Amino acid sequence: MAGFVLAMANFIVVLDLTIANVSVPHIAGGLAVSVSSGTWVITSYAVAEAICVPLTGWLAGRFGALRVFLFSISGFALFSALCGLSGSLGMLVLFRLGQGFCGGPLMPLSQTLLLRIFPKEMHSRAMAMWAMTVVTAPIAGPIIGGWISDNWSWEWIFLINVPLAIPIVLGVAALLRGAETPTRKLPIDTIGLLLLVTWVGAFQMMLDLGREEDWFSSTKIVILACTGAIFFAAFVIWELTEKHPIVDLKVLRxxxxxxxxxxxxxxxxxxxxxxxxxxxxxxxxxxxxxxxxxxxxxxxxxxxxxxxxxxxxxxxxxxxxxxxxxxxxxxxxxxxxxxxxxxxxxxxxxxxxxxxxxxxxxxxxxxxxxxxxxxxxxxxxxxxxxxxxxxxxxxxxxxxxxxxxxxxxxxxxxxxxxxxxxxxxxxxxxxxxxxxxxxxxxxxxxxxxxxxxxxxxxxxxxxxxxxxxxxxxxxxxxxxxxxxxxxxxxxxx
Missing domain, CATH: 1.20.1250.20 (MFS general substrate transporter like domains)
Structure with a gap:
């Protein structure tokens, strides 16, 4: 039962990557913006998730995998509700960022907790159940997103996460009570994190705004491009020399x-x-x-x-x-x-x-x-x-x-x-x-x-x-x- 609840947590995160794709025209129409601007709803979630994933190991080691998992799924539900209540593109993108930050740790942590609660001889079966959520969610996402957009309104593609997340929070809290991982004081690479957020954010904003601003004929786009390049170079140098890097780039050797x-x-x-x-x-x-x-x-x-x-x-x-x-x-x-x-x-x-x-x-x-x-x-x-x-x-x-x-x-x-x-x-x-x-x-x-x-x-x-x-x-x-x-x-x- 605990394995099923963890797999469902992964399911709604993967579902959220695809459920919004078919709804972009509806979202753009509802918020009175262009369809190309509406794709920010997808990219903002993905970028926030990308930034947060490398932090998962540090967060689990510092606060415990179960505690971080419960915080993440609760935050995911909260930001999903706020996305559904958004009245402008700016608000929606902001809350999608929050949803991505909370959703990022759920995939690796659901794997970690599954392997912790199942005996070793059942690991392959547990992972098979987990993997099925990864391949079935992209099938369900577009159908559910399209049907909701056509028959209800686009807000419900986000609001529907709330009734799905609440039983998962309650189920994990009740069924995995003794499955917390050991914690220890870990230093955090604050400078590496700031460099990561800055270069990823600048680069993504350059790509999202580029078409509307006529690319490099715009001073704003040139500044974003230079910021992204400089901070990326600084990030690589820092992470290769830092004792406890936020992203250990040495593995690329x-x-x-x-x-x-x-x-x-x-x-x-x-x-x-x-x-x-x-x-x-x-x-x-x-x-x-x-x-x-x-x-x-x-x-x-x-x-x-x-x-x-x-x-x-x-x-x-x-x-x-x-x-x-x-x-x-x-x-x-x-x-x-x-x-x-x-x-x-x-x-x-x-x-x-x-x-x-x-x-x-x-x-x-x-x-x-x-x-x-x-x-x-x-x-x-x-x-x-x-x-x-x-x-x-x-x-x-x-x-x-x-x-x-x-x-x-x-x-x-x-x-x-x-x-x-x-x-x-x-x-x-x-x-x-x-x-x-x-x-x-x-x-x-x-x-x-x-x-x-x-x-x-x-x-x-x-x-x-x-x-x-x-x-x-x-x-x-x-x-x-x-x-x-x-x-x-x-x-x-």
Whole structure:
């Protein structure tokens, strides 16, 4: 029962990463902001989570894993309620930051407490139950988020966390009373933490504001870029020389871990960005409801759930690097399939790459985790897992900002090119006017058609670039040495 409660805590955190994706147009409309500004709701949560994950080990050692877990899940519920009560984008982003800070420790701490309460011979079964929440939440998230946005209002995608979190808090407090971990006074790398928050925050703000501020023609963007670069350099130097670093970068000396983390960041960032773009395109250009877009996105988890139990057996027969290589290439192939999308694409044409992509995702994550953790010393495992989590989450947030900017710019450029080569516009305008449209209404209708076509072409261009990036991510895994054959498959990041 305690294992189920812990797994559910992880479920609602992973759910919150995907539940907002299909609701961005609804949130943007409700708060009277652009859809591209609405993506701040996603990136702010991801960045806060990325910053907090490396702190989890220190917090658990200083205050106890159970105490930190209860504080985090309670804070997650509180900030979820505040997100649902937000009346402006600024308030929502602020409370999403709080939600991310509280949600960040829940994934690693749920693993820690599971391994603490289950006997060693049941660890693999406990981790399997935990892992199922990671693969089922991305299926449920888009469907639940879409249905709530269409039938209730976007606020409920956050408010729904409160009744889910309360039983988890009560269950953990009652069932895990004797499972607290030992604590000790630990020094905290305050300067490292400040440097981390500053460079990540500056870099993310630069990416989020860049398109609206016309990038480096804006003094604000130049200042943010310089701040991010300077503080990043200072962060790296400080962490490499600090006795108790907040992020122990020395673990990157292991070639296998560095290669696996690089592959994870490029692959996951590109994959996660597509998860953000597709539901926006379906709703803003293809006339899909949030629920319908949610069903399209949910297909991505179906084969991942079906194939994941087979991966450990495949890892015993094949080089894990080969599985990762094939998995990322397969995701790249699915991205290439999307270059054939158009405004005439049916539901199944749009859904098919999502469905097939699940096979690649299952071959990607578990072997990659094994390769990265096999490359480090046993005492460095927790640190390595924290850095990989940090890199994965940060890559998703940064890629989202970059991809949405490229997508919007590409759509505008393709629309402008179409306007210059438009055929039969005058004839179509006359036909519309004969059907009762005014000249202005006919012109607006034609402009809307051209804009939809331009965004569709821009979308196919984006996925063409994504396919190339994923091929690069697949190649990087071969930098890593082959892990030992007796290495057991690890739980996912």
């Amino acid at each position: 292991h070639k296998g871990f560095s290669a696996a983390t690089l592959s994870l960041m490029i692959g996951f960032g590109t994959y996660f960005a597509s998860v953000v773009v597709i539901p926006q395109w379906l709703q803003t250009s293809m006339g899909y409801t949030a629920t319908e877009a949610g069903f399209v996105m949910a297909f991505g988890g179906v084969l991942a759930v079906a194939a994941s139990p087979l991966v450990p057996a495949l890892m015993q027969k094949f080089d894990p690097r080969l599985l990762v290589f094939v998995g990322i290439l397969w995701i790249g192939f699915c991205s290439w399939m999307r270059t054939y999308w158009s405004t005439d694409s049916t539901f199944w044409i749009v859904s098919m790459p999502q469905l097939l992509q699940g096979l690649g995702v299952s071959l990607f994550f578990v072997p990659l985790t094994t390769i990265s953790l096999a490359a480090v010393n046993i005492e460095e495992t927790a640190t390595a897992s924290g850095i990989a989590n940090f890199g994965r989450t940060l890559a998703g947030a940064l890629a989202t900002a970059l991809v949405t900017t490229y997508w919007n710019d590409s759509g505008r450029m393709d629309t402008a090119e179409m306007v210059g080569t438009l055929n039969g516009a005058e004839q179509l305008s006359n036909t519309l006017q004969q059907q009762g449209f005014s000249a202005e209404q006919a012109a607006a209708t034609i402009a809307q058609i051209v804009q939809q076509q331009g965004l569709a072409v821009g979308t196919t261009h984006l996925f063409g670039v994504a396919a190339i990036v994923l091929v690069v991510a697949a190649m990087t895994i071969w930098i890593a040495p082959r892990p030992p054959k007796d290495m057991k498959p690890q739980a996912g990041h």
